[in-house]
Structure formats: C-alpha cells, structure tokens
Amino acid sequence: MILVTGGAGYIGSHAVLELLQAGHEVLVLDNLCNSSRVAISRVERLAGRPVNFIKGDVRNRPLLNALFAAYPIEAVMHFAGLKAVGESVREPLRYYETNVSGSIALCQAMAEAGVFRLVFSSSATVYGETSVMPISEQCPTGVPTNPYGQSKLMAENVLRGLANSDPRWSIGLLRYFNPIGAHESGQIGEDPDGTPNNLLPFMLQVAVGRRSELNIFGDDYPTPDGTGVRDYIHVVDLVKGHLKALERLEQSNGVSVWNLGTGAGYSVMQMVRAFEEVTGRPLPYVIKPRRPGDIAQCWSDPRKAWQELGWRAERDLTTMLADAWRWQRQNPRGYAGEKTGDKKTAPAALAS
Ligand code: NAD
Ligand code: WQD
Numbered sequence: 001m002i003l004v005t006g007g008a009g010y011i012g013s014h015a016v017l018e019l020l021q022a023g024h025e026v027l028v029l030d031n032l033c034n035s036s037r038v039a040i041s042r043v044e045r046l047a048g049r050p051v052n053f054i055k056g057d058v059r060n061r062p063l064l065n066a067l068f069a070a071y072p073i074e075a076v077m078h079f080a081g082l083k084a085v086g087e088s089v090r091e092p093l094r095y096y097e098t099n100v101s102g103s104i105a106l107c108q109a110m111a112e113a114g115v116f117r118l119v120f121s122s123s124a125t126v127y128g129e130t131s132v133m134p135i136s137e138q139c140p141t142g143v144p145t146n147p148y149g150q151s152k153l154m155a156e157n158v159l160r161g162l163a164n165s166d167p168r169w170s171i172g173l174l175r176y177f178n179p180i181g182a183h184e185s186g187q188i189g190e191d192p193d194g195t196p197n198n199l200l201p202f203m204l205q206v207a208v209g210r211r212s213e214l215n216i217f218g219d220d221y222p223t224p225d226g227t228g229v230r231d232y233i234h235v236v237d238l239v240k241g242h243l244k245a246l247e248r249l250e251q252s253n254g255v256s257v258w259n260l261g262t263g264a265g266y267s268v269m270q271m272v273r274a275f276e277e278v279t280g281r282p283l284p285y286v287i288k289p290r291r292p293g294d295i296a297q298c299w300s301d302p303r304k305a306w307q308e309l310g311w312r313a314e315r316d317l318t319t320m321l322a323d324a325w326r327w328q329r330q331n332p333r334g335y336a337g338e339k340t341g342d343k344k345t346a347p348a349a350l351a352s
Pocket of ligand 2: 083085123125149177178197198199200202214215216217218227228229230268291294
C-alpha cells in the first residue's frame with residue numbers, strides 16, 4: 001500500500017488515480033485545507049475502486065504513527081504542502097511549518113515504522129535564478145526568492161541529510177517544472193481558491209467569463225517575444241513520472257534527483273495564442289509590469305529521467321490545454337458545485 005499525503009489536491013488526486021489504475025492499494029492523508037473530498041469521490045468513480053481516505057494533518061505524529069501501525073504501507077508519495085508564492089511571503093512560518101516540519105514529522109513516523117521509500121514533490125524553484133538553459137539536475141541549487149521556494153530547498157536538504165545518515169532510505173526528489181492540464185475525463189483538475197496565481201488557471205477563468213482579462217506580467221524580458229518562458233508539463237505525464245520513480249527507488253538507496261519537465265519552453269504570448277486555438281475564442285489580455293520575483297525563462301533538461309526511469313512527457317501543449325479546458329467547461333466552479341464544505345476548513349488545526 002502507498003501512502004499519498006496531499007492526495008486530494010491537484011497533483012495528488014491524479015497520482016492516486018494513476019496508482020489505483022496500476023493496481024496499487026492507496027491510503028490518502030489530507031487535511032483538505034486546499035482541496036475537496038469531492039476529488040477523491042471522483043477518483044474512486046474513475047478507478048472503479050474505493051480509496052482509503054483519512055482527513056488529517058501530516059504534522060500530526062500520533063495520527064501518522066496510528067496509520068503506519070494500521071495499514072501495510074510500503075512507500076510514501078508526499079504531496080501535502082502549501083504552494084502559493086505570494087501567501088508564503090505574508091505567512092512564512094505557516095509555510096516552513098507545513099512544508100519543512102510536516103516533512104520531518106512524516107520521515108520520523110516512517111523511520112519508526114521501518115518504511116524508507118519516499119517520493120517528494122520538489123520544484124524547479126530550487127534552482128533559483130539561473131541563466132543557463134536548459135536546467136539539468138547538475139545545475140547547483142540557487143537562492144529561491146520567497147519562503148515557498150526556500151521551504152522546498154530546506155525540505156530537500158533535510159531529506160539529503162537523512163539519507164546520508166541511514167543507508168536504508170531511498171528518496172526521490174522530483175523537481176517539477178510547470179504542471180498544467182487535467183485528466184482527460186474532465187472529472188478531476190486544478191481548483192484554485194480565490195484569484196489564481198498561475199497562468200493557465202487564470203486564463204481558464206477568463207475564458208469562462210469569471211474574469212474579464214488576463215494580465216500579462218511583462219513583455220520586456222530577454223525572450224523571443226518579450227514575455228516569460230516556462231516548461232509546461234501535463235499533470236498526467238507528471239504523475240506517471242512518480243510511478244516510475246517509485247519503482248526505481250525500490251532498487252536503489254540514497255537520494256536521487258529527477259527533473260520532471262518536457263524540455264520545451266513556451267512564452268506567455270505563445271500560451272495565449274495556443275489557448276485561443278483550442279478554445280476557439282479570443283482571450284482578452286493587457287500587458288502589465290513584471291511580477292516581482294519572476295525569472296525571464298526556465299525550462300528543463302529532462303534526459304536524466306529518461307535515462308534512469310525510462311520516463312518522458314508524452315502529451316503536447318495542445319493536449320494540455322484541451323484537457324484543462326474540458327475540466328474547466330465541465331466544472332466552471334471547480335468542485336464547488338458538489339462541495340462538501342471541506343475546503344479551507346482546517347488549515348492550521350491538527351485535525352484527524
Ligand atoms: P494542492 O494544494 O492542490 O495539493 C496539496 C494538498 O496538500 C492539498 O490537498 C492540501 O489540502 C494538502 N495539505 C496541505 N497542508 C497539509 C497538511 N498540513 N496536512 C495534510 N494535508 C495538507 O497543490 P498541488 O499543486 O497538487 O501540489 C502538490 C505538491 O507539489 C506540493 O507539495 C507543491 O508544493 C508541489 N509542487 C507543485 C507545483 C505546482 O505548480 N502545482 C510545482 C512544484 C511543486
Ligand atoms: C508562468 C508565466 C508569469 C500569471 C510558479 C511558482 C513555482 C511553481 C509553479 C509551485 C510567468 C506569467 C502568470 C498571470 C502572467 N510552483 N503570468 N499572468 O511563476 O513559473 O511558477 O508556479 O508549486 O514555484 O513560482 O508559474 O504560472 O505563475 O507563471 O503573465 O496571471 O506566466 O509572469 O512568466 P511560475 P506561473
């Protein structure tokens with residue numbers, strides 16, 4: 001059985017579905033502070049199998065101990081965390097506590113239970129502001145410009161120290177580039193609370209009329225058309241990489257780092273044009289000043305994951321946008337139509 005922390009969230013819910021479809025038993029631990037129980041019900045429907053779901057906090061050691069005692073957990077995929085960059089600047093302690101202390105509590109409980117295989121959700125943000133593209137795993141980590149990024153780098157360092165201290169650990173640090181898209185069914189997808197921070201969720205809300213126009217943050221970057229360039233990766237490709245990492249970690253120990261990206265960069269303007277093609281409608285936008293903390297460009301060298309995991313992203317940009325658009329059209333208010341009232345109910349509490 002695989003313990004999936006944060007399994008009700010955007011990426012976690014897709015991972016749970018992929019794990020179930022690959023024949024794994026899954027236990028989800030999520031406090032639902034940024035997600036809905038509805039996502040789990042939909043995963044169950046898609047997989048045709050029930051999911052063991054525990055509403056609780058990854059920082060809750062007694063709860064973790066009880067879960068490891070009660071279920072035959074062999075490995076953990078650790079998605080639970082907070083991810084809003086701007087919010088992390090305003091509430092740094094909440095970010096360090098959840099993302100760093102949460103990972104420490106999880107590892108303590110794992111070690112006590114004799115479980116040493118861990119797949120960790122890291123981010124390309126740990127590379128900081130590097131100018132050499134594409135970014136390979138050999139590129140040194142930099143100085144993330146916000147507490148969110150710092151918390152991911154700190155958690156990576158904690159996990160490295162842990163693996164150095166005890167050879168039984170086998171840990172995969174998966175550095176995501178920009179996950180977008182949704183499951184092809186349109187049943188699960190990204191459901192941001194409030195105003196979306198990220199590009200595609202914002203574009204989708206403009207397209208369904210929830211917002212009037214897209215703000216493009218800067219058109220004077222040193223990129224071909226002046227707008228920021230990123231490596232967007234389909235969330236289903238991303239989670240398939242997790243399953244490959246999970247398998248690979250069974251045969252190795254120590255820490256392994258893998259970039260999960262496509263290796264191709266697209267500018268904001270290219271995203272707008274491709275999105276208009278997919279939706280068949282114009283996307284109104286205005287050019288705004290650069291967003292503080294943004295880098296001009298960032299794309300991956302994904303070859304290490306191909307060589308070592310036999311994994312590479314297969315879905316192209318049109319598929320990413322078409323799948324995201326299907327999700328948004330079928331669920332214009334996200335999971336809210338079916339909401340159980342879970343979202344944002346337990347951000348700080350150690351609910352169990
Ligand atoms: P998400 O917010 O949709 O999912 C995170 C899940 O963790 C949510 O369901 C939330 O309720 C849960 N959670 C948060 N704090 C918790 C706690 N203390 N105890 C238990 N559950 C808790 O975010 P996501 O986009 O699915 O991201 C998943 C992971 O991947 C995060 O760790 C994130 O930092 C990382 N990541 C995401 C991106 C991205 O662009 N989406 C990029 C790089 C890394
Ligand atoms: C992409 C491009 C913006 C919104 C962030 C985090 C990173 C990772 C993923 C998570 C940039 C531009 C955006 C908008 C715009 N995180 N943009 N108008 O900044 O690459 O990465 O999310 O866990 O850590 O930093 O992604 O989608 O916010 O931005 O013009 O309304 O779109 O300037 O060039 P980013 P993004």
